[in-house]
Amino acid sequence: MAKHLDLEEQEQLDQIKHFWAQWGNLITWVLIAVFGSMAAWNGWNYWQRSQASKASALYEVLQRATSAGDAEKIERAFNDMKDGFGGTTYAAQGAMLAAKALFEAQKVDAARAALTWAMNDANDPAYQGLARLRLAGMEIDAKAYDQAMKLLDSTFPAALVPLVLDRKGDALVAQGKNDEAKALYQQAWKAMPDRMEYRQLIEVKLASLGVDATALANPVEVTN
Template sequence: MAAHLDLEEQEQLDDLKHFWKQYGNLITWLLIVVLGAFAAWNGWQYWQRSQAAQASVLYDEVERAAGAGDTTRVEQAVHDIQDKFGRTAYAAQAGLLAGKALAEKGKPDAAKAALQWVAEHGSDDAYQALARLRLAGLLVESKSYDDALKQLSSGIPAQFQALAADRRGDIYNLQGKKDQARAEYIKAWQGLGNDAEYRGLVAVKLTALGVDTSTLKAAPEGAKS
């Protein structure tokens, strides 16, 4: 009986050797690929966490500098975070914060530069849209109306289209182009929901241009973008 088992075990061992000889290299390479991919994924996750952690420190620096009204520190910190951690959400948030702080401190050119970076390199469409809207506002203040309109002509996601239309209406109104201003304000009014407080302000602008909003119809659901 023992001899029979030994023979059977020998046959199984021979089969295993034959199998490994035929497929061993393939299995080895597959294991290398799988383990390598797993290690790379873990490394990527660690790198992203590390980047976010370091970026958050610089964002805090931008926030502190903005709170203290130190525009030099704001500019330096936002440059550092955008240069070193530009792919993170913190970089876009820092640019938006810096744009606001620098504009309030009478440094419109620096504010525009911070917002332009977010508009072009922001990690999310929403951040880019907010930057474009704010940048357009600064350009309007300097009477650069055509440049402001360019900022609002593309790269605006559906959820920001109504605000962009309102801003375009302001620009056309300042240029004396009343018909175009009315058309944009109507788009804004129709795009904003009934419960949006901002809709009331748009209604005031329309009334000033001779439009009775009670006669307007809300845009179809699919046409609000």
């Protein structure tokens, strides 16, 4: 009986050896790939958390520099953010904050550079679109209307489309093309949610062009 069991065990052992000889390498590589992926994922998460923490600290430095009106420190903090942590949301937010502060400090070229970086390299399409909108506004201020329209003819997230229409209307008004501007303002007004405060600004723009926005909300039906 013991000899029979020994033979059976030997047969099972031989089968295992044969199986491992045929599939052992593949199984080993699969396990290496699985555990390697898990380690890489954990490492990636740790790296992401580390990047976000460091970027957050720099963003606080940028905020303090903005409050103090220290343009040189604003530029330095933002440059450190985009160079070291450009893939974080903090860098995109920092670009918008820095651009506003630098523009107010009359450092227009530096503000433009921050917005251009955000437009091209921010990790969020919303921030890219906002930067493009702000750049278009700067071009309008500089009377570079063709360049402004070129920026505004790009693709934007759907939520920003009403603001794009509004900004195009601004460019047209600046050129004296009031009828074309009026049509774009009307589209922008209709596309915005009723409670959006910015809508009131468009109503003022329409009123200056002789259009009553309330008429857009309640069009008069024509009866035969």
